[in-house]
Amino acid sequence: xxxxxxxxxxxxxxxxxxxxxxxxxxxxxxxxxxxxxxxxxxxxxxxxxxxxxxxxxxxxxxxxxxxxxxxxxxxxxxxxxxxxxxxxxxxxxxxxxxxxxxxxxxxxxxxxxxxxxxxxxxxxxxxxxxxxxxxxxxxxxxxxxxxxxxxxxxxxxxxxxxxxxxxxxxxxxxxxxxxxxxxxxxxxxxxxxxxxxxxxxxxxxxxxxxxxxxxxxxxxxxxxxxxxxxxxxxxxxxxxxxxxxxxxxxxxxxxxxxxxxxxxxxxxxxxxxxxxxxxxxxxxxxxxxxxxxxxxxxxxxxxxxxxxxxxxxxxxxxxxxxxxxxxxxxxxxxxxxxxxxxxxxxxxxxxxxxxxxxxxxxxxxxxxxxxxxxxxxxxxxxxxxxxxxxxxxxxxxxxxxxxxxxxxxxxxxxxxxxxxxx
Amino acid sequence: xxxxxxxxxxxxxxxxxxxxxxxxxxxxxxxxxxxxxxxxxxxxxxxxxxxxxxxxxxxxxxxxxxxxxxxxxxxxxxxxxxxxxxxxxxxxxxxxxxxxxxxxxxxxxxxxxxxxxxxxxxxxxxxxxxxxxxxxxxxxxxxxxxxxxxxxxxxxxxxxxxxxxxxxxxxxxxxxxxxxxxxxxxxxxxxxxxxxxxxxxxxxxxxxxxxxxxxxxxxxxxxxxxxxxxxxxxxxxxxxxxxxxxxxxxxxxxxxxxxxxxxxxxxxxxxxxxxxxxxxxxxxxxxxxxxxxxxxxxxxxxxxxxxxxxxxxxxxxxxxxxxxxxxxxxxxxxxxxxxxxxxxxxxxxxxxxxxxxxxxxxxxxxxxxxxxxxxxxxxxxxxxxxxxxxxxxxxxxxxxxxxxxxxxxxxxxxxxxxxxxx
Numbered sequence: 001x002x003x004x005x006x007x008x009x010x011x012x013x014x015x016x017x018x019x020x021x022x023x024x025x026x027x028x029x030x031x032x033x034x035x036x037x038x039x040x041x042x043x044x045x046x047x048x049x050x051x052x053x054x055x056x057x058x059x060x061x062x063x064x065x066x067x068x069x070x071x072x073x074x075x076x077x078x079x080x081x082x083x084x085x086x087x088x089x090x091x092x093x094x095x096x097x098x099x100x101x102x103x104x105x106x107x108x109x110x111x112x113x114x115x116x117x118x119x120x121x122x123x124x125x126x127x128x129x130x131x132x133x134x135x136x137x138x139x140x141x142x143x144x145x146x147x148x149x150x151x152x153x154x155x156x157x158x159x160x161x162x163x164x165x166x167x168x169x170x171x172x173x174x175x176x177x178x179x180x181x182x183x184x185x186x187x188x189x190x191x192x193x194x195x196x197x198x199x200x201x202x203x204x205x206x207x208x209x210x211x212x213x214x215x216x217x218x219x220x221x222x223x224x225x226x227x228x229x230x231x232x233x234x235x236x237x238x239x240x241x242x243x244x245x246x247x248x249x250x251x252x253x254x255x256x257x258x259x260x261x262x263x264x265x266x267x268x269x270x271x272x273x274x275x276x277x278x279x280x281x282x283x284x285x286x287x288x289x290x291x292x293x294x295x296x297x298x299x300x301x302x303x304x305x306x307x308x309x310x311x312x313x314x315x316x317x318x319x320x321x322x323x324x325x326x327x328x329x330x331x332x333x334x335x336x337x338x339x340x341x342x343x344x345x346x347x348x349x350x351x352x353x354x355x356x357x358x359x360x361x362x363x364x365x366x367x368x369x370x371x372x373x374x375x376x377x378x379x380x381x382x383x384x385x386x387x388x389x390x391x392x393x394x395x396x397x398x399x400x401x402x403x404x405x406x407x408x409x410x411x412x413x414x415x416x417x418x419x420x421x422x
Numbered sequence: 423x424x425x426x427x428x429x430x431x432x433x434x435x436x437x438x439x440x441x442x443x444x445x446x447x448x449x450x451x452x453x454x455x456x457x458x459x460x461x462x463x464x465x466x467x468x469x470x471x472x473x474x475x476x477x478x479x480x481x482x483x484x485x486x487x488x489x490x491x492x493x494x495x496x497x498x499x500x501x502x503x504x505x506x507x508x509x510x511x512x513x514x515x516x517x518x519x520x521x522x523x524x525x526x527x528x529x530x531x532x533x534x535x536x537x538x539x540x541x542x543x544x545x546x547x548x549x550x551x552x553x554x555x556x557x558x559x560x561x562x563x564x565x566x567x568x569x570x571x572x573x574x575x576x577x578x579x580x581x582x583x584x585x586x587x588x589x590x591x592x593x594x595x596x597x598x599x600x601x602x603x604x605x606x607x608x609x610x611x612x613x614x615x616x617x618x619x620x621x622x623x624x625x626x627x628x629x630x631x632x633x634x635x636x637x638x639x640x641x642x643x644x645x646x647x648x649x650x651x652x653x654x655x656x657x658x659x660x661x662x663x664x665x666x667x668x669x670x671x672x673x674x675x676x677x678x679x680x681x682x683x684x685x686x687x688x689x690x691x692x693x694x695x696x697x698x699x700x701x702x703x704x705x706x707x708x709x710x711x712x713x714x715x716x717x718x719x720x721x722x723x724x725x726x727x728x729x730x731x732x733x734x735x736x737x738x739x740x741x742x743x744x745x746x747x748x749x750x751x752x753x754x755x756x757x758x759x760x761x762x763x764x765x766x767x768x769x770x771x772x773x774x775x776x777x778x779x780x781x782x783x784x785x786x787x788x789x790x791x792x793x794x795x796x797x798x799x800x801x802x803x804x805x806x807x808x809x810x811x812x813x814x815x816x817x818x819x820x821x822x823x824x825x826x827x828x829x830x831x832x833x834x835x836x837x838x839x840x841x842x843x844x
Contacts, residue, residue, distance in 0.1 A: 181502040
């Protein structure tokens with residue numbers, strides 16, 4: 001029987017509340033197959049760790065610490081924003097990867113990230129043939145943006161969706177209390193530069209007529225100031241107040257982001273402060289409404305304390321399934337979540353060829369957005385609702401969630417230094 | 423035995439995640455003393471409800487619905503921002519209050535709010551003597567700002583403190599993952615116009631060296647740009663990243679709010695967008711750091727999903743104790759939380775004369791802030807730590823917290839119309 005080869009695992013791109021759960025899925029599953037997979041080496045700061053031979057020996061971590069990753073947000077090994085260029089443009093980096101992988105007998109490459117990472121993973125899988133080095137590259141999906149194709153949902157999204165729906169429900173209750181003599185409009189700006197999934201999730205908080213949010217602004221629907229003002233005005237007249245979930249990626253008719261197009265001062269400089277304050281000022285100037293606004297930013301994607309249990313289960317499943325796919329001899333594929341039914345909600349882990357995944361962005365279908373462009377349809381609700389189901393609070397100590405910090409012991413280096421292209 | 427007289431209860435000022443818990447404390451305790459207290463009428467939108475005779479008959483609400491207030495954020499009866507002027511300036515409003523109270527045989531006045539409300543409650547208690555109408559006025563403290571004197575803490579604050587500490591811990595984990603190739607600074611702007619309690623609470627997340635937040639900006643410490651830049655620069659050099667909790671009430675050396683003083687454009691117009699983006703831009707321009715920022719605003723004070731159990735218990739206790747004080751014949755007092763010991767943390771409900779409470783603002787003592795002005799001291803930590811202890815998740819359905827909306831049935835009017843001064 002062949003000596004088990006080692007695995008490389010890395011986290012890439014913006015982290016989430018549950019990416020470490022996928023890490024636990026990979027590591028715990030690999031540990032169950034010691035006859036085939038030796039050690040799991042994690043890249044410190046993603047693929048940079050491979051290029052600089054800055055590897056972490058996860059076998060030095062206790063089972064308890066690896067299990068604790070299931071309740072720890074963000075990237076326990078460090079992530080990076082770094083996209084490998086094509087072979088022709090940067091062959092040195094690919095040769096370096098092979099050098100490092102060879103030196104540490106790495107036969108499995110698990111890359112945990114979004115669209116850009118899928119592209120990197122695809123390129124690494126192609127290395128195997130091109131450079132005659134046997135390597136199985138499997139992508140583990142992760143993105144709060146929910147914009148990867150083929151997979152029904154992206155691990156990380158369900159938790160962001162839950163955070164958004166819970167937060168706007170709570171803010172709506174607050175605003176309703178204050179509207180008589182004070183604030184009448186509240187705007188929550190959420191992340192999501194190109195696709196409106198995160199903003200859409202806020203719509204789940206509105207379960208019956210009169211619930212907030214009454215207005216959602218999607219990147220997929222070009223901003224129409226007059227129609228927006230009319231909608232908010234009518235809502236405040238009817239309900240006494242109006243809560244709005246606005247995607248940071250909202251577009252002006254010019255095609256620019258509204259936060260840039262609309263936020264210039266007299267010299268054409270971009271204003272500070274993003275979209276929410278811009279919309280707030282518009283509502284004050286044009287409708288005379290008193291406003292409050294919030295910008296969630298990192299808080300939403302790091303909010304392990306309010307993560308979706310469904311998302312946690314799926315995040316683990318894609319990590320586990322990636323290892324299983326590797327053990328079956330697969331390469332150049334992504335583990336996926338396949339939906340079997342909406343109600344009752346049933347799903348299983350599946351797979352998709354990376355060539356169909358890389359560089360494809362899944363936006364909100366038009367029939368997920370109401371005809372007036374300001375809310376989600378029942379069809380969207382059927383899609384989103386299962387993804388936020390279930391709670392799984394982290395352990396608390398001293399009133400605060402206890403998140404693990406790993407030892408992250410380095411693997412002794414065997415290669416020379418290498419400068420990656422910054 | 424005398425016929426039991428009715429009680430008036432109202433919510434005032436900015437609402438919190440737990441003000442309804444105090445309402446439940448008042449109503450459930452009153453219901454246990456039907457021989458002395460008749461019905462509890464709530465003011466719709468605070469004192470406005472008394473002035474306009476817009477009263478809610480809480481006896482129409484089921485015991486289950488009143489109990490559900492304990493897990494429902496915001497003001498179930500509506501709040502208001504409205505401060506009664508002095509007798510001499512607006513006698514008509516005081517006469518109107520007496521007219522409405524007489525018409526509905528109200529003998530108890532429970533007012534649930536912050537400093538301004540304490541002032542209103544004091545004035546109402548003085549009505550009793552001045553206008554010869556027997557009325558017991560008791561203040562039920564509530565403010566996320568934690569700035570009421572005498573009481574050890576203000577119901578509502580512990581939950582905001584917990585939200586802040588949890589959020590900045592989660593964002594710190596996120597930032598630490600990204601700092602190698604991307605964002606190095608994260609700023610969380612928190613509410614707190616005059617006192618730094620809320621920002622201070624973020625400091626609890628830093629339990630050991632290297633934990634975030636490394637920097638806290640208090641309204642009590644005048645902003646010094648050079649020292650701030652040096653502190654962040656040193657932190658990023660040491661840790662690789664830096665998280666900052668900034669109080670919206672941070673002051674410029676001129677005495678203005680920094681968000682106003684520093685955020686003017688070339689024409690002297692205030693910039694959109696508050697303090698966080700202003701600080702972020704400063705760090706980018708002067709230190710070349712890549713940043714993210716969030717503004718919590720209503721999200722923090724409405725976040726029942728992450729409320730402090732200690733705060734919930736204390737919020738209930740002040741509501742209950744207010745009724746008990748009334749039953750003892752007291753008036754012109756506020757129910758308080760009295761600390762008996764730090765460790766183990768022990769407290770009990772107490773009382774304070776409203777004349778010592780109204781219009782006094784409790785700021786952070788200087789010895790709660792480190793000598794360099796950028797963090798909290800151990801003394802502050804001993805004070806704050808008990809206040810965020812314990813969790814008490816609301817019930818969830820469909821993945822979302824289930825908050826109650828009361829029937830809020832109106833009490834039939836007996837008086838004529840009245841126009842209050844807007």
